[in-house]
Amino acid sequence: xxxxxxxxxxxxxxxxxxxxxxxxxxxxxxxxxxxxxxxxxxxxxxxxxxxxxxxxxxxxxxxxxxxxxxxxxxxxxxxxxxxxxxxxxxxxxxxxxxxxxxxxxxxxxxxxxxxxxxxxxxxxxxxxxxxxxxxxxxxxxxxxxxxxxxxxxxxxxxxxxxxxxxxxxxxxxxxxxxxxxxxxxxxxxxxxxxxxxxxxxxxxxxxxxxxxxxxxxxxxxxxxxxxxxxxxxxxxxxxxxxxxxxxxxxxxxxxxxxxxxx
Numbered sequence: 001x002x003x004x005x006x007x008x009x010x011x012x013x014x015x016x017x018x019x020x021x022x023x024x025x026x027x028x029x030x031x032x033x034x035x036x037x038x039x040x041x042x043x044x045x046x047x048x049x050x051x052x053x054x055x056x057x058x059x060x061x062x063x064x065x066x067x068x069x070x071x072x073x074x075x076x077x078x079x080x081x082x083x084x085x086x087x088x089x090x091x092x093x094x095x096x097x098x099x100x101x102x103x104x105x106x107x108x109x110x111x112x113x114x115x116x117x118x119x120x121x122x123x124x125x126x127x128x129x130x131x132x133x134x135x136x137x138x139x140x141x142x143x144x145x146x147x148x149x150x151x152x153x154x155x156x157x158x159x160x161x162x163x164x165x166x167x168x169x170x171x172x173x174x175x176x177x178x179x180x181x182x183x184x185x186x187x188x189x190x191x192x193x194x195x196x197x198x199x200x201x202x203x204x205x206x207x208x209x210x211x212x213x214x215x216x217x218x219x220x221x222x223x224x225x226x227x228x229x230x231x232x233x234x235x236x237x238x239x240x241x242x243x244x245x246x247x248x249x250x251x252x253x254x255x256x257x258x259x260x261x262x
Contacts, residue, residue: 004242006031008136009083011075013064013123014092016043018192019142022229023090023236025050028057030237032088035079037064066093066119067111076126086130088240091120091164092142095194096156098201104156116160120167128175136242137180141168145188147251149259153205154198161186165251172249181248183239188255189217191226222257 010027014020015036028034028051036051036059038044044061051059060082064075080086096112097104120141131137143161144151150158165184172182189195199217203210218224232254238244239252253259 001243003030003238004136005088005237005240008032008087008242009035009079009085010088010090010240011035011037011079011086011127012090012092013037013066013075013119014094016040016047018194019187019190019229019232019236020090020092021047021050022233023092023142024059025054026230026233026237027088027240028055028059030241031057033060033083035060035062035075035082037062037075037079039063039065066123067114069122072119072122072126076123076130080130085134086127087134087136088138088140089123089127089131090140090142090236090240091123093119095144095154095198096160098153098157098198099155100153101155108156112156112160116157117163117167120164124167124171128180131180132175132178135179137175137178138240138244139168139171139175139180139182140236140240141165141182141184142236143184143186143251145186145253145255145259147184147186148253148261153202168251169249176248181239181244183248184251185232185235185239186251186253186255187227187232188253188258189221189226190232190254191228195226217258220258221255225256227254227256 010032012024015024016038062075062078146158147165168184199213
């Protein structure tokens, strides 16, 4: 299938590693003009080199802290200039810290709100004028399988990701008249540094080995393994592409069948 992404302008945030990097690399492989953004400039440069080596495509790099509105405005402007417009926005951000409700004070809640929910609001607000002018405007918000089934010990993520899902559904209705499609993709147990960190915290909390934690989760996944970042990226890239013409306002889980809700 030709996804129609050649020469499309794409901005991917939190793209220096993990799911963001995998998605950005696949966009580049499809011939898109990709801007990658993240807080760590050194990691961004390594990611850009990895993408160029793998795909032969150069990408635009912009330092971005999603908690800073001025950084968001600068990243969108840079992506628009590099790509001669903006067709696709992929909102991604690192997950908030784990912990139970009792353990977390107001400062942690405010930080998670700004990083994981308000960042999507600000990115969308800045990008939507360009996306409305595009012939194939797309927004994909990367969330979590917790939008369908809360994850124990991740109350901040459970709450903020659900907020992004509610925003996604609302924006799909508001922007549909302009031809802008808005969806969210929730990863399950994808083999990234973030999941490794969560498994480590779980192991410490339960007093068991990390290998036992992994085995316990794998037992819940019908496909019998953790997913790979590139498997997740395929869903993101399809939903963000012109090949997707009628899917909007949806939440797709890439979880190997782990979540059992209907």
